[in-house]
Amino acid sequence: MRRAALRFCSLNKGLLIPGRGLTQGSQNPEKQRVFHMHEACSPIHVNHVRDKLREIVGASTNWSDHVKAMEERKLLQSFLAESQKELPPRRMRDSYIEVLLPLGSQPELREKYLTVQNTIRFGRILEDLDSLGVLICYMHTRVQEAKMSPLSIVTALVDKIDMCKTSLSPEQDIKFSGHVSWVGKTSMEVKMQMFQLHGNEFCPVLDATFVMVARDSENKGPAFINPLIPESPEEEELFRQGELNKGRRVAFSAKSLLKMAPSAEERTTIHEMFLNTLDPKTISFRSRVLPPNAVWMENSKLKSLEVCHPQERNIFNRIFGGFLMRKAYELGWATACNFGGSRPFIVAVDDIMFQKPVDVGSLLFLSSQVCFTQDNYIQVRVHSEVASLESKEHMTTNVFHFTFMSEEKVPLVFPRTYGESMLYLDGKRHFNSMSTPVNLRKDYLVEP
Numbered sequence: 001m002r003r004a005a006l007r008f009c010s011l012n013k014g015l016l017i018p019g020r021g022l023t024q025g026s027q028n029p030e031k032q033r034v035f036h037m038h039e040a041c042s043p044i045h046v047n048h049v050r051d052k053l054r055e056i057v058g059a060s061t062n063w064s065d066h067v068k069a070m071e072e073r074k075l076l077q078s079f080l081a082e083s084q085k086e087l088p089p090r091r092m093r094d095s096y097i098e099v100l101l102p103l104g105s106q107p108e109l110r111e112k113y114l115t116v117q118n119t120i121r122f123g124r125i126l127e128d129l130d131s132l133g134v135l136i137c138y139m140h141t142r143v144q145e146a147k148m149s150p151l152s153i154v155t156a157l158v159d160k161i162d163m164c165k166t167s168l169s170p171e172q173d174i175k176f177s178g179h180v181s182w183v184g185k186t187s188m189e190v191k192m193q194m195f196q197l198h199g200n201e202f203c204p205v206l207d208a209t210f211v212m213v214a215r216d217s218e219n220k221g222p223a224f225i226n227p228l229i230p231e232s233p234e235e236e237e238l239f240r241q242g243e244l245n246k247g248r249r250v251a252f253s254a255k256s257l258l259k260m261a262p263s264a265e266e267r268t269t270i271h272e273m274f275l276n277t278l279d280p281k282t283i284s285f286r287s288r289v290l291p292p293n294a295v296w297m298e299n300s301k302l303k304s305l306e307v308c309h310p311q312e313r314n315i316f317n318r319i320f321g322g323f324l325m326r327k328a329y330e331l332g333w334a335t336a337c338n339f340g341g342s343r344p345f346i347v348a349v350d351d352i353m354f355q356k357p358v359d360v361g362s363l364l365f366l367s368s369q370v371c372f373t374q375d376n377y378i379q380v381r382v383h384s385e386v387a388s389l390e391s392k393e394h395m396t397t398n399v400f401h402f403t404f405m406s407e408e409k410v411p412l413v414f415p416r417t418y419g420e421s422m423l424y425l426d427g428k429r430h431f432n433s434m435s436t437p438v439n440l441r442k443d444y445l446v447e448p
Contacts, residue, residue, distance in 0.1 A: 049099060049131050056138050056149045057316070076150035076217040079143055080224075084185050087226040092179045092235050095140035099132055101174040104197060110170050120168040122346050123329045125194065125206075127322030130155055132176050133190045133210040140180040140188065141214065141225050152219035155321045156187065157211040158352035159245060162434075164204045173197045174205075182242020183228035187213045189242040209245070219316055252351075252429075257422045269428075270421045277414055294412040295339070297420045300370035302335045308362045308386075319358035324384065328366055328400040332380040335368040339413075340378055340406035347377070348403040348434045356397045362386040365394065371427030373413045378404040379427040401430045 057073075081087050103110050113124050137153045178192030190210045195202035214223045230236040254260070262270070279287035290296065306327055314320040329346075336344040358364060365385050372379035382400040387393060415421040 073217045079146045079150035084224045089227045089229045095136050096179040099176040104173045123326035126325040130322035136178050136190050137212045150217045152215040156213040159209040161208045161349035163206050175202050181238045186222040266425050297413050297415045300339050302368045304331050304366045306364040310360050313360050328382040331366050331368045332382045332402040336378040336404040339370045340410040342407045344404035344406045347405050350401045350430050352400050370413050371423045373410050376406050379431045
């Protein structure tokens with residue numbers, strides 16, 4: 001799913017300038033909708049964004065009342081549209097939100113976001129982006145007649161997160177912004193950016209593209225959402241890019257190695273790697289030795305287990321997607337750190353598909369391994385599966401793809417089995433989908 005060079009960062013230059021595009025009239029505080037992220041958007045602490053989501057959905061803050069709260073949502077079914085034509089169209093500016101994370105002006109927030117190296121924990125940023133993306137979609141789909149939204153909006157896919165080359169200080173305020181950029185019948189693409197204050201100016205830190213889906217009030221089936229009308233050439237380009245992204249995702253899925261054989265070029269790559277590991281002292285396909293500065297893929301694994309407590313639940317009483325991303329990222333970072341021998345830095349997040357919801361009370365099994373390396377880059381794949389306390393049956397819920405960069409050149413990783421060879425090719429595909437490779441800088445510090 002290689003993205004075009006024209007990214008959200010460049011397109012939104014026209015959208016985010018005061019007096020143009022989405023921010024026309026945004027000097028009005030009510031229209032700008034700036035929420036302060038006290039204790040940020042984590043599943044642990046109450047904050048303005050999470051409070052706003054609970055208010056929109058009518059979710060209970062007490063676990064003991066969650067069944068009653070979900071029963072009450074059944075009454076909202078009558079507000080659901082029977083077709084998209086019934087719903088009023090919306091503009092990109094209608095869903096535009098800015099959220100402030102005041103690390104500089106409110107230092108009591110810093111410790112939650114701090115690493116031991118006095119840098120920012122990227123896992124916490126993933127949680128914030130997930131909550132913000134859901135809130136943005138509720139702004140797009142809000143129903144004036146209903147006190148609570150009849151829709152259940154959930155994260156379907158983290159399409160891409162690209163880091164910009166900039167430092168992240170835990171002592172400067174951070175700002176998130178975003179809006180709906182593309183709409184289908186039941187799904188939405190959300191573009192988000194993160195900035196950090198340098199002097200008197202907020203400078204770009206990352207671009208993120210999430211895909212959200214709308215479900216009915218009981219989260220049992222799809223629901224229609226408001227169409228989107230672009231109002232400027234920049235917005236038309238964003239919408240067109242959303243269509244291209246959808247087509248790219250479909251094409252990428254169709255070519256999945258779980259469905260189709262590798263290409264001729266990929267088969268040649270795997271065969272050459274196999275030949276490079278044959279023992280020259282023998283004439284046997286079974287005698288394998290590693291080339292210099294190389295590691296067997298099977299020796300790059302790390303695993304973890306999480307018990308999913310009510311504390312980590314989302315507004316629909318399933319485990320918060322941001323929590324899952326944070327835990328997967330932290331394990332992936334540890335895997336890259338253990339493999340490369342130095343502290344790695346995140347470069348890109350790619351193609352996180354939320355395949356199944358995770359129920360409260362589940363056992364969450366995370367398995368991480370390095371599946372591709374090149375120069376200073378480490379491509380890590382994290383597999384997530386759950387099992388209930390009553391059942392031993394495991395079900396895959398997510399597969400995460402993270403691209404890290406190490407300060408030093410890292411060893412090559414070699415597969416031994418056919419299955420590992422497919423993981424290697426899949427990792428190579430995701431690595432190649434990265435936008436322009438990042439040049440490592442000492443001030444480029446984003447850790448778990």
